[in-house]
Amino acid sequence: MPDPHIRPARHIDEAALAELDRDVWSPVHSVQPRPEPPFAPFFDPANPPAYYLVAELDGRVAGYLRLVRATRLDCNNHVRQIQGLAVADHARGRGVARALLRAAMDESRRQGARRLTLRVLGHNTPARGLYESEGFAVEGILPGEFLLGGEYVDDVLMGRSLTE
Structure with missing residues (x-):
């Protein structure tokens, strides 16, 4: 079985990424409402292709990751x-x-970053396990931050060093 090929996103990926995003939507990992027509563009000025890594398997788009600066502050440019x-x-x-x-860790290092962070919903156990297996640690929890499907769900902040 071949390994996934990871590459930067391109404008021509927009339809495939938008379809993927709609197909995999779930309240397990999204705080946004289920996408409904008319669909917003996947790429826009605030979310250009340069912010995305795309995974391909067997010549098909298999996934994506959005990687951005944590904030616009110069003093936070290392994250x-x-x-x-x-x-x-x-x-x-x-x-x-x-x-x-x-690939996100490698790209972050290439950009000069020293830390990589993310947020994950507390009930998304598979994702949390994956992140922990890749060196991410829980750095904070916002209890009951989101009301999803009638239940309060924690927002879990995770991060890792890129210099170790």
Whole structure:
């Protein structure tokens, strides 16, 4: 079984990434409402292709990761943040999320970052386990931060050093 190929996103990926995003939407990992027509563009001025890494398997888009500066502050320029990770159903169990995380770490280092952070919903146990296995640690919890499906869900802040 071939490993996922990770590359920067391109404008021509927009339709495939938008479809993937709609297909994998779940309240387990999203605080946004289920996407409904008319659909907003996947890329826009605040979310250009340069912020995304794309995973391909067998020549098909299999996942993406959004990697951005944590804030616009110069004093925080050494931190990158993952603000979205999605894997297509057909690619689950094939190492796509792990490959995207590792590529994000490499790209963050290339950009001069020393830390990588993310936020994950407390009830998303599989994602939390993956992040922990890649060196992320819980750095904070915002208890009951979101009301999803009638239940209060924690927002878990995780991070890791990129210099170790």
